[in-house]
Amino acid sequence: MSEQLKPIVIAVTGLNAIDSPGPGVAVIRALRDGFPESVKIIGLSYETLEPGIYLHDIVDKTYQIPYPSAGVDALLNRLKSIHEKENLQVIIPNFDAELYNFIKLGPSLRSIGIETFLPTNEQFDSRDKINLYNFGKKFDLLVPKDKVIYQVNELYSCAEEFNYPLVVKGKFYDAVVAHTMEQAQKAFYKLSAKWGLPIIVQQFITGTEINIAVLGDGKGNTISAVPMRKLYITDKGKAWAGITLEDDSLIDLARHFVKSTNWKGGCELEIMRTHDNQPFIMEVNPRFPAWIYLTAACGQNQPAALVKMALGENLEPYQNYAVGKMFIRYAWDHITDVSEFQQISAFGEL
């Protein structure tokens, strides 16, 4: 009689596979490739219309969890109740806004047998866009000049120093490229009303947009780094198609970042490579990107590697990946029944 393999139970957030997609569905796809026949995926959702909830060949069971604003206690209580039913082994959070709570809960989760593999609070804060310029200076990384401002009249000194266009950024999300003072002021009011203060004003850098998906082991080693050039960019700035690149300087940049910060977990370096080949780091996203399945497709399955490390394995860095591997995202109308919508809406699980 053959012994049946007990599946690894992994909970994943970010099931919002929409036009500006969360990474959850791509992470799960990579996990199913990495652990064929031996993984059970628990989806953790915030909204009732996150598509991943209804994709039953992707997610085995979904539970709603409280919004980050509800605080760590509410999240811990909900996770404990899910854990009693599902015996979770690893959680992979995929939203920037929820990471602070999950990082804080790391020791509590570990004490009940749930592993995470996340950056420290210090690592998480240091790469925040408010701190990016100092972060670049500290670690000798090329980043655009910026100013963190609290008053609209500070835009004048930004324009004087950086010239137009200016990139006006919200504290958490959104950015506007302003070509005049009027546009910059309008962006300031719009973004501060939406996300609060401060506003970040950044030097505009032109070039080719390249992203690097990176996995660090927390000890300074880069387990994987895969650079991707965006081939098609949506009006929200998201890659709708991309291709893996062969460029040692980009891999070296990722290694330098991981070694300098001892980064633990997945992250995405957003790079603007200028025409004279200077790689500016525009942002560091502290979690896997939505295109993370490309890493699995090209031979470096980062989500699967993260789970192995979370469960205590020591991994050797990946050495190779397929160059010229492309992804092309597509939209698909998934059909479900109102009974499923009712189930997740009324009971918070499906």
Added chain:
Amino acid sequence: MHLKKNIATSESGFIFNPATGDSFSANPLAAEMLLLLKQGLSVSEIKKNILEKYDVELSQLEKDWDDFAAQLKEANLLDH
């Protein structure tokens, strides 16, 4: 004149630069010249080859070659 080492070309004229992700389509004659470049032939050897094979005046070939080289340079496909 040398193509960058990692540039991939196909007989159909598809050119891929794996360092930048750029891709280009070349017409059949340009594709043939690219393959000869990749094989390491010198510019004069390639021109001789083309003159022997096709009914083309030297002056026309020189002009077309200059255009071709300028496009390769513009596309960042040449070793500096």
